[in-house]
Amino acid sequence: MSAAGTATRTQRAPVGTPPAGSLPRLLAGVSEDGGRVSVTRHFSVHGGLPLTGARRSWGRREHPPLIEETHRAGLRGRGGAAFPLARKLLAVAAARGPAVVVANGTEGEPASEKDAMLMELAPHLVLDGLVAAAEALGAREALIATCELDEDATDSMALAVEERDAAGIAPHHAPSLRVVTAPGHYVAGQETALVSYLDGGPALPTFTPPLPFERGVGRRPTLVSNVETLAHLALVARHGAGWFRALGTPASTGSTLVTLAGPVARPGVYEIALGSSLESLARAAGGTTREVRGALIGGYAGAFVPAESLRGLALSDEHLAAHGGRMGSGVVALLSSDCCPVAETARVARWMAEQSSGQCGPCVNGLDALAGEIEAVARGRATDGRLEQLSATVARRGACGHPDGVVSLVGSALEAFPSAFAHHARGGPCDRCASVPELPLPAGRVASPRSRTRRARR
């Protein structure tokens, strides 16, 4: 993985408040050759993390100042659901008992590289965010969950914890920091699956309630936040809400990391202002190298957008909503006109069906049937209305959001490429069905564990 992708590169940012409207933010201090930001460099680039003291110093009805600031900043989660961080912090703060904070760096999304890159290059920003959250919540225990398949990110986080210990910079009330590697299957990153795993159980989603904020790790109120979300929090703690909002739109504030894949000169991870255009992102990546047929935005639980809609497309939830899309995990995968969108959808839907954790009947059977029907469409054996019917049957019937992600993906494919679907349904495979697959899928490396295996009934 390379940092080739940082949209703007920093020379050497001064300590103090950097210009509010400029990039990079998260990737400030990363050197031209993509070098990791060490602990000394981190604090010389970003300055110290202002800590506001233990939670006990606030009255019962007062919120810790950092939570107020996060609310004003409008910071939303970067792990997929765009949930307001301040609301989650408040929910954990209001729950009984000492809290635990968890940085979710498991990144099971095959097309996404941004969390791994952030942890590799700027691990101390993630730790700062985790420390700041722990402080606001009075948490003594802070965990960083990485993916066991990603050794570079895991090593970088572990080294960052060691660097801090060696530098002796932790204040006496700082939480203990521990790096835990989680299994690599897709649903392992779902928050209840992660909590279950951190508690010694299988990395499988659990029924809710209770949600982690009510009863999480060690049955304690638990904040589970994406590593990038926490890195932004580290900057909100330093520079405040006004600074944070100087980039982005009123509804989607700040900058965000995106993983740009597909036919561009320099695919990779870029930091962009939310609401900036897809064209400017493609330009920063050296432009497109082939004609573009459409894009999958938001990851494999996201939405396809056809080429006609890409011109002038702004990258933020409020703009993508018009196309049934959202920023999700920040994946922007361009599809070239050499590929067949029906075949691509079939491959991804099958992989997603295989990622079902096997616990819920509607998910196991429904996703298998949904993937099967797209395969049938691709072969010219479609049953009229079956895709829509299956989507309606599967939606909202799993214990976790996994089936709904697949429904979103499939529904958006039908909307974005109606003629391709109609053509296959009538006439079977096209010339491009056999061309090189474009959307990245792991080469059989991660099978989803199925605890109490429920096989799809075909």
Added chain:
Amino acid sequence: MSRRVRVNPIACEAHGMCAELLPERITLDEWGYPVVDEKPVSGEELAHAKRAAQACPTFALLLERPR
């Protein structure tokens, strides 16, 4: 008092008792798993719903307080 009928899909093993005892609220999908109308139930219907919940062999049918 009203309750929302909900299924715990992890616990559910498609025995189908609930659809027999509460057909006005629960149908079965093509694999035998319940599809539930989540509008709150009350009164006599709630009594039926309670009976259905008690009859579930895996305790997968839940009556939750509306949120």
